[in-house]
Amino acid sequence: MTNWTLAARAAKMNPSVIREILKVTEKPGIVSLAGGLPSPKTFPVEAFARACEKVLAEDAQGALQYAASEGYGPLREEIAAMLPWQVDPAQVLVTTGSQQGLDLLAKVLIDPGSKVLVETPTYLGALQAFAPMEPEVVSVVSDEAGARADDLRAKADGARFVYLLPNFQNPTGRSMTEERRAAVSAIAARAGLPIIEDNPYGDLWFDDAPAQALTARNPEGCIYLGSFSKVLAPGLRLGFLVAPKAIFPKLLQAKQAADLHTPGFNQRLVFEVMKDGFLQRHVPTIRALYREQRDVMHAALMREMSGLGVEFNRPTGGMFMWLRLPPALDAVKLLPYAVARNVAFVPGAPFYAGEGDPRTLRLSFVTASAEQINTAVAALAEAVREQVARS
């Protein structure tokens, strides 16, 4: 018998609760409002096809060979230029999706037992990336404007960093106000507390562009994570981080050990697609589509949930809406009723670092069609009625 002794940290790795939940929802004909998948309508397939041709015709050897761990130079320059504060391309590290950025910074910044601050609730994928490095994750009390400044001040001491998603957060869809950003930024700077700013959804605003990035306010005190998954396509796994000189070399060493470099072919594809202002033309079409879908879902919730005591928000961007069931209901218990009616969602509790609010759940408004959203929200309301009747 082979003695496969696991590292202690392996016990901290768990199958994604969401993944396990979604297995329950896999049945034909179901409308899923559960996933975090961008609408495939938004994938610029033609542009990718042209880029593939061009890259393989003009630079196949470069695209297909081993390459520098930092990333493809011209792409790093495009990324630095697109960010609305002063960024040196030498600070840009191209990552295999922004999920990898979370993995790298966990390796570099978290010791077993290190205190790490997160929002309540927060992105589940970040909790999963941090977990193998065995932090003590502490939730900062949060409201509709994100992490609260007073609680951040109270918990900052000794923390390795605070992890924040200021724009259209996953899972809640909420954003930090300008006032909150200013307060949080000032507190972190005063406490010497590093901020990890994760911004996969910031370009997907419906009315106004978000307030200034936290990193722009204090570039030496923040690591910024960005992604092309929501504005181009997730299947290329292209993200990046921007880090100050104090920490960049260690992140680069971790990157090199993790996968040598992000695929050079993919980096060139994204460079070809994004240069010449393509994103400035393309992203507004995603915004318009998602805004319309948000409106459809919000109207459906107003109509169908009327009188049921279900609370929900109206995000001004992103992909997700956050619901809270009336007291005595439980989203995990609601799920089978919903699945029986051909609609799936994600319970909110797994998104909390500590004990989750069992009444919460997340709906995506971007993957299903308007018609499907209307049907699914009506079915969800029926499921709520049934659970109320039985409880």
Place this chain on the structure above:
Amino acid sequence: MTNWTLAARAAKMNPSVIREILKVTEKPGIVSLAGGLPSPKTFPVEAFARACEKVLAEDAQGALQYAASEGYGPLREEIAAMLPWQVDPAQVLVTTGSQQGLDLLAKVLIDPGSKVLVETPTYLGALQAFAPMEPEVVSVVSDEAGARADDLRAKADGARFVYLLPNFQNPTGRSMTEERRAAVSAIAARAGLPIIEDNPYGDLWFDDAPAQALTARNPEGCIYLGSFSKVLAPGLRLGFLVAPKAIFPKLLQAKQAADLHTPGFNQRLVFEVMKDGFLQRHVPTIRALYREQRDVMHAALMREMSGLGVEFNRPTGGMFMWLRLPPALDAVKLLPYAVARNVAFVPGAPFYAGEGDPRTLRLSFVTASAEQINTAVAALAEAVREQVARS
């Protein structure tokens, strides 16, 4: 001032010594025998171009969307089918290059202080992938047939695993004989010692196919790492691992946390290119080219190094040749003399987990042309003569 407190493991991460050394060698006109780059002549650019067209025409939504962490089903099936022992596709985990496989298994199997056994010398990238998890790396005495069975037996107790490259090893080019494989496999099985079998070069044989894989002899006791970097192209970052059921779920969880999944587009490209027997037609052309290059370099070394006391081998596959300078010489000190004569190589010492042999160095025979190899080896011999004269 922001308080960027690094994790203790970050101190174990170091810039690649080779990377630093190679910076010294960056000058116009230099012939590099230093890198581990496949010959770009071997990249099947036409086949990739056709695959890009096909994938984007027929399955763009699948290729560009988020996907399962295990990998693309049809590719996992192709990989399982291509391996010459019974492999269930459910045991195949697609990785972002086989370097990522090393990162994942380090996370899952290494605690700080865990004993990990490696060959003398071994693949530097594996040492880098293991280092952040803070193992105690112990070198197994090795000879021209790889790790010695007697020393493995003596050191097996309490080790988490032994990491072996049985075919045309990086850096030495040596291979394990059938006899050695049988002995090592039996010792590991008896000791309950897991084997990590890394096989990036096994398809690049010149005369005969290598002896049976270690994993084939005891699938439940081994994790097998494979790569498409040397038979298709490294720039797609496509590798895989095959793991027994006892350990697969934890590796999958680590994979999900590391980058969610390997780019679905790249997985489909490789699937399209490899199906219908393309590799069976393509790989022999790589073997023929590399064999010829090996012959050129070996002949050049026989000719140019005559009488200098330089030892070297004649690998029967792979990409690398291993040299040993005469006593009193030192490869690191030789490098500037070589660079002055427009030839670069990699000193061998960084490939040792413990103290390295300063007289060793690695030459790649696959990236430079035959003409360049002849010129470069002559220049290297001149550099040796100069160092001898000055020492």
